[in-house]
Amino acid sequence: MESTRKAPVGRPRGFDADEALERAMLVFWEQGYEGASLTDLTSAMGITRKSMYAAFGNKEALFRKALERYTEGPASYAARALEQPSAREVATAFLAGSVSTTTHTGCPAGCLGVQGSLAAGASGRVAQDALVVWREDGRTRLRDRFRRAVDEGDLPSDADPELLARYLMTVANGIAVQAAGGVGRAELQQVADAALRNWPPA
Structure with missing residues (x-):
């Protein structure tokens, strides 16, 4: 049969x-x-x-998928930071996550979102554009979270959510570049701590 x-x-x-x-x-x-x-x-x-x-x-499609994986994996600290109860705790968790991820043993130093587009020529324009959108999305999420903090009285009424979000992103990107250059976790955490000393009081 x-x-x-x-x-x-x-x-x-x-x-x-x-x-x-x-x-x-x-x-x-x-x-x-x-x-x-x-x-x-x-x-x-x-x-x-x-x-x-x-x-x-x-290659472009593979890079986009890899960036999604990075966002949901190593860079997921950003989404978790936004869930913290106060704006200062958001900022603290965001920078601590940046330090931890960019200096994590067993992974490349730095940040895929920063290194991915450095010195990109014409052939890397698509990736560069994708990373600009990726970083802007992160900044926008921080800004919206800090706007909520102003509305809730967690940040002073004259605080600038846009500026605070850009400040954090600039510090985090600088941390990533320093990490890629070999600066260690302890030193970079000191940088993060120093940046937070300028954080506006509640």
Whole structure:
């Protein structure tokens, strides 16, 4: 009697897409968008270019997916910081998260959102534009949270939520650049602590 079981449609991917994306994220984090060649990416991911294109699209699409993974993983400290009960605690958690993530053992130093677009030429314009949007989204979220703090009386009525958000983003980006240059966690936490001394009183 012949078997009526049908063969599976299509071929199995043969690799763990989640793990491959994690490895791609680390390559982009360490080398930036333009510095990460397709050979670097596929070698780290353990797949062929054909498999990469089939699973993730082109390099630009892969970078966007890697940035999403970074946002939901290593950079998730930003979203958690916004949930803190006071504006000062938001700022403290945000900068502490920046220090921790940019100096984390076993991960590239610095921030994918900063390194990803440094010295980007024409071929990296798409990635650079995506990162501008990414950073602006982070700043906007902080600004909105600080507007709420003003409304709730947690920040003084004359506090400037836009300026405070940009201040935090500028300090965090500077921390990332310093970390990529080899500055250690303890020193960078001192920078974060110094920045918070200028925080407006409730």
